[in-house]
Amino acid sequence: MNTIVQPMPRSVGRQIGRTALDWFPALAVFAIGIGAWQGLVTAFHVQEFLLPRPTSIAHAFWMQKSALWSEGIYTFKEALGGYALGSGLGIAVALVFAAWRPLAGAFMPYAVAANAIPIIAFAPIMNNWFGLLNPFSKMAIAAVLCFFPVMINTLRGLTSVHPSSIELMQSYAAGRLSLFRRVRIPNSLPYMFTGLKVATVLSMIGAIVGEYFGGPIHALGVKILNDSSYGNFTDAWAGIVMASLLGIVFYAVVALAERLTTSWHPSARAFQTE
Amino acid sequence: MSAVSLKGVTKQFSAGVVALDGIDLDVEPGEFVSLIGPSGYGKSTLLRIIGDLTKPTAGTAQVNGKPADRARRDHEYGIVFQDAVLYDWRTVAKNISLPLELLRWSRGRRNARVKDMLELVELTGFEGHHPWQLSGGMQQRVSIARALSFSPTLLLMDEPFGALDEMTRERLNSELLRIWQETSSTVVFVTHSIPEAVFLSTRVVVMSARPGRVAGVVDVDLPQPRTSTTREEPRFFELVTQVREQLAAAGAPLGETQEPALVEEPL
Amino acid sequence: MPRAAARVLLLPIGLAALWGFWEGYRWLGIREHWTWPFTVNDTNMPHLSTIWHAFGQPLQPDGPPLRHYLWHYSLFTGKEALAGFALGAMIGFLLAVVLAHSTVLRRGFLPYIVVSQTVPILAIAPMVVVGLGTKGVKPWVAVAVIAAYLTFFPVAINTLRGLHSPDPRSLELMRSYAAGRWKILWRLRVPASLPYVFSALKISATASVIGAIIGETPASLQGGLGYAIVNFNQYYSTQPANLWATIVACALLGITFFLAVVLLERLVLKRAPENIA
Numbered sequence: 105m106n107t108i109v110q111p112m113p114r115s116v117g118r119q120i121g122r123t124a125l126d127w128f129p130a131l132a133v134f135a136i137g138i139g140a141w142q143g144l145v146t147a148f149h150v151q152e153f154l155l156p157r158p159t160s161i162a163h164a165f166w167m168q169k170s171a172l173w174s175e176g177i178y179t180f181k182e183a184l185g186g187y188a189l190g191s192g193l194g195i196a197v198a199l200v201f202a203a204w205r206p207l208a209g210a211f212m213p214y215a216v217a218a219n220a221i222p223i224i225a226f227a228p229i230m231n232n233w234f235g236l237l238n239p240f241s242k243m244a245i246a247a248v249l250c251f252f253p254v255m256i257n258t259l260r261g262l263t264s265v266h267p268s269s270i271e272l273m274q275s276y277a278a279g280r281l282s283l284f285r286r287v288r289i290p291n292s293l294p295y296m297f298t299g300l301k302v303a304t305v306l307s308m309i310g311a312i313v314g315e316y317f318g319g320p321i322h323a324l325g326v327k328i329l330n331d332s333s334y335g336n337f338t339d340a341w342a343g344i345v346m347a348s349l350l351g352i353v354f355y356a357v358v359a360l361a362e363r364l365t366t367s368w369h370p371s372a373r374a375f376q377t378e
Numbered sequence: 379m380s381a382v383s384l385k386g387v388t389k390q391f392s393a394g395v396v397a398l399d400g401i402d403l404d405v406e407p408g409e410f411v412s413l414i415g416p417s418g419y420g421k422s423t424l425l426r427i428i429g430d431l432t433k434p435t436a437g438t439a440q441v442n443g444k445p446a447d448r449a450r451r452d453h454e455y456g457i458v459f460q461d462a463v464l465y466d467w468r469t470v471a472k473n474i475s476l477p478l479e480l481l482r483w484s485r486g487r488r489n490a491r492v493k494d495m496l497e498l499v500e501l502t503g504f505e506g507h508h509p510w511q512l513s514g515g516m517q518q519r520v521s522i523a524r525a526l527s528f529s530p531t532l533l534l535m536d537e538p539f540g541a542l543d544e545m546t547r548e549r550l551n552s553e554l555l556r557i558w559q560e561t562s563s564t565v566v567f568v569t570h571s572i573p574e575a576v577f578l579s580t581r582v583v584v585m586s587a588r589p590g591r592v593a594g595v596v597d598v599d600l601p602q603p604r605t606s607t608t609r610e611e612p613r614f615f616e617l618v619t620q621v622r623e624q625l626a627a628a629g630a631p632l633g634e635t636q637e638p639a640l641v642e643e644p645l
Numbered sequence: 646m647p648r649a650a651a652r653v654l655l656l657p658i659g660l661a662a663l664w665g666f667w668e669g670y671r672w673l674g675i676r677e678h679w680t681w682p683f684t685v686n687d688t689n690m691p692h693l694s695t696i697w698h699a700f701g702q703p704l705q706p707d708g709p710p711l712r713h714y715l716w717h718y719s720l721f722t723g724k725e726a727l728a729g730f731a732l733g734a735m736i737g738f739l740l741a742v743v744l745a746h747s748t749v750l751r752r753g754f755l756p757y758i759v760v761s762q763t764v765p766i767l768a769i770a771p772m773v774v775v776g777l778g779t780k781g782v783k784p785w786v787a788v789a790v791i792a793a794y795l796t797f798f799p800v801a802i803n804t805l806r807g808l809h810s811p812d813p814r815s816l817e818l819m820r821s822y823a824a825g826r827w828k829i830l831w832r833l834r835v836p837a838s839l840p841y842v843f844s845a846l847k848i849s850a851t852a853s854v855i856g857a858i859i860g861e862t863p864a865s866l867q868g869g870l871g872y873a874i875v876n877f878n879q880y881y882s883t884q885p886a887n888l889w890a891t892i893v894a895c896a897l898l899g900i901t902f903f904l905a906v907v908l909l910e911r912l913v914l915k916r917a918p919e920n921i922a
Contacts, residue, residue, distance in 0.1 A: 129753035137757075210655055220903035221896040222855040225870075228878040228888060233683035240682070268463045271431050276480050277451040286476070290467045305762050313859060317878070352760060368467045368508055 156338040165342040172324075172346045179324040180350050182239045183311040186246020191303050193247070194254030195296065201255075202262035202288060203280070219252045224310075227317040236318045246310035250303035254296070261295025262288045294369040297362035304354040312347055379443045380404045381532055381564040382428055386437035389423050389590075397423045399589035401437070407531065410558060410565045412575035412582045414621065415628065420590025421568045422536050428566060429457055429534050441532060453481065455532035456525030460540045462517035464509040464524075471496075471505035474524045481528055495523040498557055515546040522554070526561060533558075533565045540570065548606070551577055555604060572625070576600075576617045577609060584621060586628035593628035596620050664693055688885050696893070699886035711887060715873070715894040722870040723898055725785050726857035729792020730849060730902070736793065737800030737849075738842070744801075745808040745834070746826065755805075762798045766791060766856075773860075788869075792856035796849040803845035807838025843910040850902040858895060870895050 138158050145157045156164075165172065201208035227245050234241035265287055273283045315325030324347055331340035382405035389398040397420050405411050413421045426432045427439050430446040441449035449455065456477075464473045471492050478488045496502045499519040509517055518538055525533060539547045551574060558565055569575050575582045579598050586593040598617055600608055608614055667690070674685025683689060700712040740758075744751040777787045811833050819829045861871025870891060877888040 127752075129749050130756045133753040133757065214655070214659060217900055217903065220851045220899045222851065222858055222899045224855050224859055225874060225892045225895040228874060228881070229892065231878075232881055232885075233689055266461070266463060268459045268461050269465075271426070272457065272459070272463050274431050275429055275450065275455070275457045276477050277453065278480050282480060286479075287465070290465065293467075316859070316862070317875075348760065366467075368510075 156341055160338050161341045161345065164338045165345055168339070168342060172342060175322055175324040175327050175343075176346045176350050178239075178320075178322055179242075179311050179315065179347070180308070180354070182242040182314070182323075183246050183307040183350075183354070185239070186243040186248075186310060187250050187303055187307040189243065190247035190250030190307070191254045191300060194251045194256075194299070194303075195258050197251075198255045198258035198262060198292075199284075201259050203284070205263075208259065215252065215255070223248045224313055227314045230314065231318050237320045242311045242314035242319065245314040246307040249306040249310040253302045253306065254299040257299030257302075258292055258296040261292030264295075265291055294362075294366045297358070297366060300358050301355060301362070304358050305351060308347065308351040308354065379407075380440070381407045381409070381442060382566060383440040383443075384424075384428070384437065387424070387427055387434045387439055388436040389427065389432070390435045396589035398427075398434070399591050401590070401592060403583065403592065405564060405566060407564050408562060409581060410555075410567065410579045412567045412569055412579040413585060414569055414572065414575045414582060414625065415585030415590070415593070416587045416625070417570075420585055420587055424585075424590070425534050425536050425566060425568050429455060453477070453528055454530055455534055456528070456530045458518070458521050458525045458533070458535045458538045460537045462509070462514075462521040464517055464520055466509055468508075469505060470501065470507050470509070470512070470520050473509065473520055474527050476524060477528050491527055495527050498526070498560065499523045499553070513546075514542050515550055518542065518550065519553070522557065526557070526563070529561070531563055533563050535565065535567045537568050537570065539574070547571075547574065548609075552604075552606065554578065555602075559603065572618050572621050573609065573614075576614060576621060577604060582617075582621050584624040584628055594624040596624065667693055688882060691886050691889065696886045696889045699884075699890045704887075711890055715870075715891060718868065718870045718873050718891075719894050719898050721785075721868045722854070722857045722861065723902075725788045725860070725869070726792050726853040726898075726902065728786075728789040729794075729856060730796050730853040732789065733793035733796025733853065734800050734846060734849065737797035737845075738804050740797070741801045741804035741808060742830070745805055746830075751805075758798060758801055761794075766794050785869075788857055788860035791860035792853040795852040795856040799845040799848045799852070800842065803841040804838055807841030808834045810841065811837045839914060843906070843914065846906045846910070847903060850906045851899050854895075854899045854902050870898065 142158050145155055201211070223245060226248070227241075230241040230244045234244065262284075269287055270283065273287060278286075312325035312328070315323045316329055319326045321327070321330075324343055328340050328343040328347070331337070331343060382403070384401050384403040387398055387401040387403075388396070390396050401424060413424060415421055423432065427434050428441065428446060430439075430450040439446040442454050444452065444454070464470075465476070468476070471489075474492045474495050475488045478491060483491070492505070493502075496505060499522055501516065501519055501523070504512070504516070509520070512520070521538070539550050542550065554565075555578060565578075567575070567578060576596075576598055582596040582598060583592060584594045584596065585591065596617060600611070600613060600617070671685060671690045671692070673679070674690070675687075679685050700715070701710045703710050704714060740754075744754060773787050773790060777790070808830075815833060815837075816829065819833055824832070858869070858871045858874070861869040862875050873891045874888065874895075877884070877891055881888050
């Protein structure tokens with residue numbers, strides 16, 4: 105039987121090679137960028153306190169690495185707690201909205217409007233409610249920031265099901281619960297992960313900026329703020345590097361989870377051909 | 379007892395469009411009946427009324443002597459759409475076993491049946507593949523395997539080969555006939571292709587559109603089993619001409635266009 | 646149209662429900678001395694009516710009422726946000742246009758655009774403000790730069806996706822007309838990308854307001870909502886209603902920006918925008 109079958113996934117070696125080639129331009133830009141930064145700052149004798157050299161920042165980072173690490177982890181825990189809370193709630197609400205569509209139609213415009221409110225402005229209130237030193241005050245901010253993107257994306261995934269698919273399940277006299285379990289939920293995974301990836305970034309920002317309005321001294325956001333206020337910009341930049349690294353790792357972990365659970369999705373395959 | 383019994387089936391959509399007007403049709407067990415007609419909302423809607431995926435505004439539809447909704451709940455039929463509607467996150471084997479899972483078959487029984495089905499559609503060896511790794515024709519074969527997995531006596535097919543090229547289409551036509559005979563099922567088949575309708579069916583029902591009515595019936599007396607040589611026989615051409623003339627009389631324009639899918643929002 | 650009518654009705658009902666929930670929680674919490682998740686008392690949860698009245702109270706004896714201050718603060722912050730929004734949107738759009746046409750550049754820069762959002766720009770805010778200040782740049786411009794930074798990412802990412810959205814057949818059609826890259830860009834890619842762009846602009850509208858508010862706080866820019874938050878936060882224990890009133894003002898500013906973009910979308914795209922962001 106002469107049939108056309110698409111090739112099975114490439115061998116691991118070739119995949120790695122291909123990926124390395126994909127990343128080369130990015131690495132090149134990084135190298136050039138850092139080099140230019142270093143060069144220009146030195147050449148123009150830019151004052152250290154305004155824009156430190158990459159080498160100074162690297163040095164400061166290295167010198168304070170253990171302190172930065174513990175401060176970073178403290179803040180990361182706030183972000184993580186808020187992430188879990190906000191994303192969990194977002195997924196739950198999306199499930200409810202998908203099950204009862206009229207509810208979704210009624211509430212959606214208000215949810216969208218609520219998302220237009222600068223949540224960060226609530227940070228001082230959270231501090232007053234839960235206490236400046238209580239990590240929950242920052243978790244609350246992070247949670248609220250994560251809720252909407254996760255909810256919206258998950259809902260979109262739960263409801264964008266091919267009508268024929270619904271008819272198919274109807275032909276099996278399958279109940280709504282079955283439809284949810286076997287069709288809507290698996291279908292929603294790629295969309296949900298889009299939201300979850302965005303939420304990683306938002307949760308970190310929420311935690312750090314929340315600390316900005318006050319927090320314990322051993323938190324990363326507070327440290328960065330204090331360093332900035334006293335003009336120790338080199339140390340502040342080191343703190344920012346730490347924050348960025350944690351954010352990137354967080355994002356990467358979620359992206360990895362996405363790859364593992366949704367390898368069947370077209371977008372995972374399309375990436376190879378892009 | 380007829381496999382499918384339609385009496386006075388009428389379907390009017392809220393926009394005032396009368397898709398079907400007083401359809402009377404009986405399909406005997408073991409028949410292969412094609413519904414052919416010009417574009418409109420008729421044929422697919424009729425198929426969906428038989429499958430209780432939409433309700434008629436008037437008239438009754440019975441499957442195997444039961445009302446259509448009972449028949450659906452009793453899993454009396456399998457359905458194949460133009461789009462294979464396979465789930466990307468399931469392997470071929472798991473796609474086929476989907477209805478069996480819903481029927482709460484035990485794992486052993488499911489696996490055995492999936493194996494049989496793959497043999498039936500000649501896809502043994504592809505259990506672990508994912509839908510995107512298969513060609514369009516293969517995907518449709520999986521869809522057919524799934525539809526027959528729980529051995530329904532009735533198979534409803536809505537232009538299943540419409541998206542495939544002519545050669546694949548002809549080959550799948552032969553395979554479908556073989557499967558039909560091996561499973562002794564009844565098939566109601568919607569199509570736009572006159573040669574396909576004549577080649578496959580024991581009876582071709584020609585429908586007019588707007589409103590949809592039965593314009594004529596052509597009994598296809600070609601001998602079974604039908605092979606590719608059947609298409610070259612003079613009698614085949616006579617029957618094709620007969621169907622074409624009936625279609626023209628029913629007001630079909632020359633050349634078909636894609637029938638739009640009108641799906642009312644279920645659930 | 647019953648659905649639109651239902652939505653309009655839902656607004657006062659929703660507000661009433663919110664009021665009821667707030668006052669109910671407050672009443673119950675004070676009566677039952679709830680301390681979890683937070684202590685319920687007059688300071689933590691003032692009456693909504695108290696907050697409402699605070700708008701009309703003068704801050705200083707014989708001075709103008711609070712709402713007068715909040716109005717000017719909102720304008721001040723709004724100006725920064727708008728400038729940042731416009732700047733960020735332009736940069737994001739242009740960047741996307743450039744990257745859409747060069748795979749190498751895209752592979753080179755896209756990761757950094759993504760990474761740039763993990764950098765807590767708001768913590769760099771004081772450095773930006775001070776640094777630009779020594780070069781003679783007014784503080785509000787620095788804040789606008791921060792707002793622009795938060796805006797450009799969603800716009801760049803979404804525009805890029807939108808520019809690549811036309812299906813290959815449309816592109817082939819254009820090429821069959823011997824249309825060059827420029828023409829394809831302006832006649833096909835850009836119009837196709839507009840829904841995506843607006844989707845991003847809706848996100849950016851909020852982001853630029855947030856950026857402006859937060860950007861003001863480190864420099865303690867007198868005259869903006871960020872300053873007001875910091876200020877009223879200090880006096881929270883004596884005058885909680887003022888901080889709440891300021892938050893209401895922030896919310897109104899954010900929602901106004903958002904609705905403005907929605908209106909613009911409706912005009913440009915001539916169809917009802919998706920409810921979803």
